[in-house]
Amino acid sequence: MGPAGSFHSARRLVKCRTKFRTSPWGTSVTHAAITGWGKCLPPNVLTNADLATFLDTNDEWITSRTGISERRISHVSLEEMAYVSSMRALAAAGLDPADVELIVIGTCSFDDQVPNQASGLQVRLGAKRAAAYDVNTACTSFLYARSAANAVIRPGGVKNAVVVAGELISAFMDWHNRGVCVLFGDGCAAVVLEATDKVEGLLGEKLGCDSDARGTLIVKGMGGRYCNTGRPYGETSWIFEGPEIFKRAVLGMSGACADVLAAQGYKVDDVDVVIPHQANLRIMDAVAKRVGAPADRMFVNVHKYGNMSAATVAVALVEAIEEGRVKPNSLLLLPGFGAGLTFCAHLVRWGERTTPLGTTDVDLPPSDRTALEIVQGYLTKAG
Ligand code: UT7
Numbered sequence: 100m101g102p103a104g105s106f107h108s109a110r111r112l113v114k115c116r117t118k119f120r121t122s123p124w125g126t127s128v129t130h131a132a133i134t135g136w137g138k139c140l141p142p143n144v145l146t147n148a149d150l151a152t153f154l155d156t157n158d159e160w161i162t163s164r165t166g167i168s169e170r171r172i173s174h175v176s177l178e179e180m181a182y183v184s185s186m187r188a189l190a191a192a193g194l195d196p197a198d199v200e201l202i203v204i205g206t207c208s209f210d211d212q213v214p215n216q217a218s219g220l221q222v223r224l225g226a227k228r229a230a231a232y233d234v235n236t237a238c239t240s241f242l243y244a245r246s247a248a249n250a251v252i253r254p255g256g257v258k259n260a261v262v263v264a265g266e267l268i269s270a271f272m273d274w275h276n277r278g279v280c281v282l283f284g285d286g287c288a289a290v291v292l293e294a295t296d297k298v299e300g301l302l303g304e305k306l307g308c309d310s311d312a313r314g315t316l317i318v319k320g321m322g323g324r325y326c327n328t329g330r331p332y333g334e335t336s337w338i339f340e341g342p343e344i345f346k347r348a349v350l351g352m353s354g355a356c357a358d359v360l361a362a363q364g365y366k367v368d369d370v371d372v373v374i375p376h377q378a379n380l381r382i383m384d385a386v387a388k389r390v391g392a393p394a395d396r397m398f399v400n401v402h403k404y405g406n407m408s409a410a411t412v413a414v415a416l417v418e419a420i421e422e423g424r425v426k427p428n429s430l431l432l433l434p435g436f437g438a439g440l441t442f443c444a445h446l447v448r449w450g451e452r453t454t455p456l457g458t459t460d461v462d463l464p465p466s467d468r469t470a471l472e473i474v475q476g477y478l479t480k481a482g
Contacts, residue, residue, distance in 0.1 A: 131252040131260070132299040132450050135194060135291030137187025138417040139180045139265075140404065141173040141463065143470035147281070152471065153478065154277045161281050162402075166380025170284025170405035172473045174466035177210050177267040180287035182223040183461055185261050189224075191455030192291035199226035200257035203248045204233050205240025205264040205409040207321070207438070208271055220263065230257070237316075238376055238437025240264055240409035242304075242445050245290070249301045252294050263289040264413040271321055271335050274478050279337045282378070284405035288413035299450045303363040305355040309440040312347055315340040316438040334480075344440070348382050351442030352434035353389035359444045360432070367391045371429040374419055376436050377401035377411040386434060398424055408437065420453055427451045 146169045147158040161167055173180060181204060189196055202224070204217045211219075217231035230251075234244040241264030248260035265287030272280050292300065319325070320335035352375060360367060373392050375383050380401055387397050398419045407414060412433055419425050427449065434444040468476075 129253050129255060129294050129296060130298060130300045131249045131292040132295045132297065133290045133447070134293045134450075134452070135188040135190070135192025135455070136289070136417045136420055137184050137191055138286070138288040138414050139183040139187070139463065140286045140414070141171045141175065141180065141466070143172045143174060143466055143468070143473060144169050145172050145284070145470035145474060149471045149474075150281055153274075153475070154280070156277045156281055164379075164381070165282060165405075166399075166401050167282065167405045168402045171286055172269045172470035173267050173285040174468060174473060175463055177206060177208060177216065177265050177287070178219045178223065179463060180265050180267070180285070181216070181220050181263045181289070183463055184265065184287045184289040185220060185224060185263055186459050186461040188261060188289040188291045190457040190459040192293065193456035194259060194291055194293070196224040196226050197228070199224060199229045199259060199261050201248055201251055201260035202226060202229050202231040203244040203260060203262050205236070205244035205262070206233065206266055207235045207237045207240065207408060208266045208268050209233065210267075224261075226261075236437060236441040237439060238378065238406070238408045238411065239435035239439075239441040239443050240437070241413040242433060242435045242443045243306065243441070245292070245301065245445065246304050246306060248292055252292060255294070258294045260292045261289055262292060263287065264409040266408040266410050268408055269474065269477065271318060272477065273335050273337050274474055276337055278341060279339045282406050284407050286404055286407040286410040286414050288410055288417045290413065290416070297450065299448050302446045302448050303359050304443065304445050305358040305362070306443045307351070307355065307441070309347055309351055309442060312343065312440050313438070314338070315343045315347075316440065345379065345382060347440055348376075348378065348436040349385040349389065351436050351440065352376065352386045352444065355442050355444035356386070356390045356432055356434050359446045363446055365430065365446065367432075369430055370396065370432045371426065372396060372398055372419055372424050373432045373434070374398045374412060374415045375434045377404070377415055378406040378436065423453075425449050425453055427453060
């Protein structure tokens with residue numbers, strides 16, 4: 100029998116691990132604190148009115164069904180957005196890119212599948228000592244990537260990591276499908292994780308996959324089965340069963356929240372800010388209701404960006420910090436949901452510092468096209 104001796108004392112020990120700097124049996128527990136954060140939103144805005152110029156849709160339908168008013172369309176590669184986000188996060192942490200030991204990118208819209216996205220970022224950052232890999236769980240990829248980095252830091256494999264989540268989903272969108280293309284946008288954000296003996300960062304996680312329903316969200320055209328078939332790579336058609344995904348998103352996120360809170364011995368009243376996946380305002384409202392979180396504790400930015408897939412929780416976390424919603428020692432709950440159908444929730448204890456240590460003037464190059472012109476290029480296959 101382990102040190103706990105019984106099931107009940109084992110539960111008590113789990114709770115202790117989140118509240119004390121060392122484990123009850125004396126060994127030190129390493130955590131991975133978030134010490135830097137940065138976002139990169141492409142400047143080109145595509146409004147609901149822009150969409151109505153080439154689709155049978157309107158602002159009233161989109162805002163009332165989803166809460167989305169506008170989204171961003173990128174004029175640069177995913178690597179460029181990842182580079183700017185990472186440099187901003189590293190400046191905020193006061194960490195030299197050359198000292199980065201691990202790079203994990205969460206995305207499903209890679210610039211290339213081989214070589215991987217993270218190795219391209221490693222070159223751009225000059226992070227020669229770093230290991231670099233990608234994680235793809237669609238919209239939950241930031242949280243899964245963060246779990247992956249956490250699992251390497253905690254036993255001492257590396258001392259720090261840059262975790263990036265970004266999507267250039269506009270390039271893979273079926274811009275003829277009004278049931279899907281009005282929902283999504285491009286964006287990116289990054290965090291820096293650093294090993295600490297303080298009880299900070301990820302306290303607990305619930306990760307899962309509702310694969311019975313994986314057929315409800317498929318992007319046909321992204322993947323090897325479409326290569327060498329005569330079909331132009333990247334020309335997509337989406338299977339997207341909105342109402343079914345909606346139902347499972349609510350159940351998946353609220354269930355994961357309840358599980359991670361119970362496992363760590365917390366109640367929803369202990370949580371200061373809930374930062375959920377931003378797919379649809381109605382989904383977030385339903386999750387808040389099921390979890391028992393008051394509306395003013397939910398962080399929402401879906402109206403500005405739509406669903407940026409992997410980037411949504413990462414960008415929302417950065418904006419929650421920038422807007423002063425994250426205070427020293429805040430307890431954060433971050434539920435996610437995506438194709439697969441993957442679901443998860445992270446419980447995070449913030450540290451003392453909520454301001455960046457530094458800034459950088461690294462930025463995207465200017466765009467010579469509007470968002471609508473970029474999308475019109477995709478519609479006419481001109482890129
Ligand atoms: O990130 C993870 C994956 N994504 C999600 O979590 C999304 C989950 N699902 C949803 O957010 C919602 O189901 C949607 C926003 C996608 C759709 O909302 P809904 O209330 O479930 O609408 P619906 O699919 O039942 O469609 C209702 C009607 C249909 O017309 P009829 O058949 O009732 O005449 C659609 O053809 O709305 C029509 N419609 C539109 N009308 C105007 C669908 N898209 C549009 C549009 N503009 N853009």
